[in-house]
Amino acid sequence: MSDSDRGAGRAARPRRADARRNEKALLDAAAAVFVASGVEAPIRDIAARAGTGTATIYRHFPTRADLIIAVYRHQVEALAEAGPALLTTSGTPQAALGRWIDLFVDFLVTKRGLAVVLQSDDPCFDPLHSYFLDRLLPVCTQLLDAAADSGEIRSDLDAHELMRGVASLCAGAGNNFRYDARRLVELLIAGLHRPHQPPAR
Amino acid sequence: MSDSDRGAGRAARPRRADARRNEKALLDAAAAVFVASGVEAPIRDIAARAGTGTATIYRHFPTRADLIIAVYRHQVEALAEAGPALLTTSGTPQAALGRWIDLFVDFLVTKRGLAVVLQSDDPCFDPLHSYFLDRLLPVCTQLLDAAADSGEIRSDLDAHELMRGVASLCAGAGNNFRYDARRLVELLIAGLHRPHQPPAR
Amino acid sequence: MSDSDRGAGRAARPRRADARRNEKALLDAAAAVFVASGVEAPIRDIAARAGTGTATIYRHFPTRADLIIAVYRHQVEALAEAGPALLTTSGTPQAALGRWIDLFVDFLVTKRGLAVVLQSDDPCFDPLHSYFLDRLLPVCTQLLDAAADSGEIRSDLDAHELMRGVASLCAGAGNNFRYDARRLVELLIAGLHRPHQPPAR
Amino acid sequence: MSDSDRGAGRAARPRRADARRNEKALLDAAAAVFVASGVEAPIRDIAARAGTGTATIYRHFPTRADLIIAVYRHQVEALAEAGPALLTTSGTPQAALGRWIDLFVDFLVTKRGLAVVLQSDDPCFDPLHSYFLDRLLPVCTQLLDAAADSGEIRSDLDAHELMRGVASLCAGAGNNFRYDARRLVELLIAGLHRPHQPPAR
DNA sequence: GATGAATGAGCTTTCATTCAT
DNA sequence: AATGAATGAAAGCTCATTCAT
Numbered sequence: 108m109s110d111s112d113r114g115a116g117r118a119a120r121p122r123r124a125d126a127r128r129n130e131k132a133l134l135d136a137a138a139a140v141f142v143a144s145g146v147e148a149p150i151r152d153i154a155a156r157a158g159t160g161t162a163t164i165y166r167h168f169p170t171r172a173d174l175i176i177a178v179y180r181h182q183v184e185a186l187a188e189a190g191p192a193l194l195t196t197s198g199t200p201q202a203a204l205g206r207w208i209d210l211f212v213d214f215l216v217t218k219r220g221l222a223v224v225l226q227s228d229d230p231c232f233d234p235l236h237s238y239f240l241d242r243l244l245p246v247c248t249q250l251l252d253a254a255a256d257s258g259e260i261r262s263d264l265d266a267h268e269l270m271r272g273v274a275s276l277c278a279g280a281g282n283n284f285r286y287d288a289r290r291l292v293e294l295l296i297a298g299l300h301r302p303h304q305p306p307a308r
Numbered sequence: 309m310s311d312s313d314r315g316a317g318r319a320a321r322p323r324r325a326d327a328r329r330n331e332k333a334l335l336d337a338a339a340a341v342f343v344a345s346g347v348e349a350p351i352r353d354i355a356a357r358a359g360t361g362t363a364t365i366y367r368h369f370p371t372r373a374d375l376i377i378a379v380y381r382h383q384v385e386a387l388a389e390a391g392p393a394l395l396t397t398s399g400t401p402q403a404a405l406g407r408w409i410d411l412f413v414d415f416l417v418t419k420r421g422l423a424v425v426l427q428s429d430d431p432c433f434d435p436l437h438s439y440f441l442d443r444l445l446p447v448c449t450q451l452l453d454a455a456a457d458s459g460e461i462r463s464d465l466d467a468h469e470l471m472r473g474v475a476s477l478c479a480g481a482g483n484n485f486r487y488d489a490r491r492l493v494e495l496l497i498a499g500l501h502r503p504h505q506p507p508a509r
Numbered sequence: 510m511s512d513s514d515r516g517a518g519r520a521a522r523p524r525r526a527d528a529r530r531n532e533k534a535l536l537d538a539a540a541a542v543f544v545a546s547g548v549e550a551p552i553r554d555i556a557a558r559a560g561t562g563t564a565t566i567y568r569h570f571p572t573r574a575d576l577i578i579a580v581y582r583h584q585v586e587a588l589a590e591a592g593p594a595l596l597t598t599s600g601t602p603q604a605a606l607g608r609w610i611d612l613f614v615d616f617l618v619t620k621r622g623l624a625v626v627l628q629s630d631d632p633c634f635d636p637l638h639s640y641f642l643d644r645l646l647p648v649c650t651q652l653l654d655a656a657a658d659s660g661e662i663r664s665d666l667d668a669h670e671l672m673r674g675v676a677s678l679c680a681g682a683g684n685n686f687r688y689d690a691r692r693l694v695e696l697l698i699a700g701l702h703r704p705h706q707p708p709a710r
Numbered sequence: 711m712s713d714s715d716r717g718a719g720r721a722a723r724p725r726r727a728d729a730r731r732n733e734k735a736l737l738d739a740a741a742a743v744f745v746a747s748g749v750e751a752p753i754r755d756i757a758a759r760a761g762t763g764t765a766t767i768y769r770h771f772p773t774r775a776d777l778i779i780a781v782y783r784h785q786v787e788a789l790a791e792a793g794p795a796l797l798t799t800s801g802t803p804q805a806a807l808g809r810w811i812d813l814f815v816d817f818l819v820t821k822r823g824l825a826v827v828l829q830s831d832d833p834c835f836d837p838l839h840s841y842f843l844d845r846l847l848p849v850c851t852q853l854l855d856a857a858a859d860s861g862e863i864r865s866d867l868d869a870h871e872l873m874r875g876v877a878s879l880c881a882g883a884g885n886n887f888r889y890d891a892r893r894l895v896e897l898l899i900a901g902l903h904r905p906h907q908p909p910a911r
Numbered sequence: 912g913a914t915g916a917a918t919g920a921g922c923t924t925t926c927a928t929t930c931a932t
Numbered sequence: 933a934a935t936g937a938a939t940g941a942a943a944g945c946t947c948a949t950t951c952a953t
Contacts (some may be wrong), residue, residue, distance in 0.1 A: 914951105
């Protein structure tokens with residue numbers, strides 16, 4: 108949709124096919140390089156792998172943040188859509204939250220380099236932060252609120268902080284042996300349980 | 309004794325005062341720059357702030373890791389010594405562990421940039437990792453074991469992983485508003501509680 | 510053909526002219542600087558003289574050895590081709606050898622700084638040594654063998670050692686007055702003559 | 711002599727012993743380091759090996775050339791004295807020349823780094839050149855003249871050029887396998903023989 | 912007299928980014 | 933539109949030399 112209905116007539120100029128293909132190649136290349144060398148990899152490496160010139164990247168993605176967003180857009184969208192679905196299909200809100208966090212962790216751990224950059228202060232990544240928050244914060248908030256409302260978990264932690272915490276734990280992995288982000292996140296989530304939920308209230 | 313009794317006058321250890329002062333200046337400068345720009349800050353910046361040339365840094369601290377270790381040595385030692393003491397003075401082993409982790413977090417959060425580098429894979433930081441592990445791992449292990457033995461917490465997490473997890477959460481802070489590492493660590497520790505403490509079973 | 514028939518106009522190989530010109534400028538500058546300051550001259554000096562940035566040199570010639578080879582390639586090739594030709598046109602194999610050595614000396618003495626680097630152990634020059642040996646050793650060997658076979662000269666010196674000896678004598682020249690490399694090499698070659706050529710055999 | 715008869719009285723102030731010992735240590739250290747790393751080795755290395763500060767070197771030998779001269783003085787003197795002696799003891803002037811050149815080569819090849827610096831144009835080595843020429847040129851000239859007078863060798867090469875040639879061939883050695891300076895020098899000397907010794911005279 | 916600490920220039924190399932074609 | 937060449941700003945590190953004690 109976004110790209111095909113370019114208003115009136117003149118549909119698809121001959122050049123457009125090239126540009127399209129190029130953008131695709133760029134995204135694939137970037138994804139691969141990000142996995143291999145992290146999100147801060149030299150622009151040149153990405154261009155080289157895509158078989159384009161460096162300037163082509165700048166044309167398509169003026170900012171590094173733009174490129175990162177584009178690379179991970181599909182998965183972020185999927186993550187966003189998974190939230191409400193889980194709330195429906197999971198037994199309890201808490202279970203839904205746990206499941207969603209699992210997905211989030213899988214995403215971050217798999218696409219390494221990303222978690223690290225999500226911790227960064229560098230203003231050049233602000234758009235990236237914004238994008239993630241715009242898409243995921245509402246979802247996570249909904250899950251958190253649901254679980255809190257059901258009395259299963261503490262209610263004094265907001266979604267933003269939780270997400271940053273999870274991302275931080277994922278960033279800690281590096282290439283390191285002897286560090287299991289999933290397990291630590293599990294602990295963190297376990298810590299959300301109502302301490303001794305005053306049952307006989 | 310060490311420096312003051314230079315026997316018959318004939319200066320035996322000249323210039324030491326200057327060098328001493330310089331080293332101090334260097335450490336102070338490094339500490340400040342580390343906080344401001346992270347531990348990977350350009351050597352030149354540190355030298356500039358200390359009012360020395362770059363080579364002076366290399367003389368005192370041949371390696372960046374050496375400098376970092378020197379900057380944080382005092383506090384790491386204090387941390388190491390606090391462990392056994394807390395075990396004595398705190399009510400329960402778990403309380404001791406919690407208190408010690410608090411101190412660890414205070415340290416990491418205060419001396420920012422440090423937490424980030426503790427996550428790094430870069431081999432140039434290996435000596436730094438080694439130093440931290442040598443000093444703190446035994447302490448943390450002792451606390452963790454004590455708490456596990458008393459049945460208060462799960463026993464399936466080793467001290468190394470716990471410390472990395474805590475460090476990661478601290479690294480997430482950046483200069484960011486709206487991120488409270490202490491609170492997240494608290495959650496993580498809470499997650500260590502025996503799930504359903506099978507006490508009176 | 511190679512560059513001119515770019516089909517339908519749509520520039521297929523743009524910018525090449527500039528790059529070409531730049532490379533030329535770089536080579537010229539390098540040649541000049543090499544003569545003036547030796548082959549170890551700062552990259553910056555060469556860039557400055559060529560009117561380019563330093564990175565431009567790295568793009569064209571990733572390694573210092575690459576640059577040196579490029580600078581002297583034409584002349585080395587000419588030298589290599591001269592060998593067989595001389596063997597044909599000169600009266601005796603010994604004369605051919607002598608003439609070729611003359612050319613070799615002319616080359617080294619003219620392009621000063623080169624002779625010095627050919628003596629160097631520095632591994633960064635290995636590719637340079639390899640190039641010279643690949644191109645010239647076979648030629649020199651052929652000449653030397655021919656002269657040895659004809660009984661005119663001793664046969665106990667291999668071409669490699671001879672070439673190094675000649676290069677060394679040329680390196681001795683520096684900018685010095687009162688040192689005539691050609692003459693010394695002449696002596697060296699004269700020393701190759703059969704000691705007492707078994708005349709009445 | 712040079713150092714002990716410092717005019718009237720006050721012979722040997724207490725400090726002199728120290729200074730003397732220091733100078734000796736410096737020379738020994740320099741000799742060792744020169745062999746290991748060449749004559750251009752960092753001043754610091756020499757000071758370190760001598761167990762002194764760097765400034766001590768500057769006090770004793772203001773210039774690098776001064777230090778080099780001092781290190782090799784004994785051997786240069788020995789070389790200088792050997793000349794006339796050889797002329798007496800050897801069968802022919804030519805034999806004497808050959809023997810002396812052998813000694814010269816042994817010296818240069820053994821004390822590597824020296825030969826290289828003798829080729830250098832760098833004005834900072836001028837005093838070094840001067841010293842060598844002052845001491846050795848007359849000796850070599852005498853030997854050369856004697857051999858020329860006896861009709862054994864060509865007379866169109868002066869001692870200066872010969873010495874530089876020999877030094878150059880020695881400099882070519884580096885740490886390289888497959889390069890025998892002695893052999894090449896032998897060839898050079900062989901080349902000095904009367905071309906076709908006026909047979910039909 | 913000796914010391915060794917401090918200096919700061921200088922070199923190489925890497926990249927993000929711009930720009931001419 | 934796309935290209936990739938050129939740019940120039942960093943940054944780390946090494947040494948010869950000076951200088952305060």
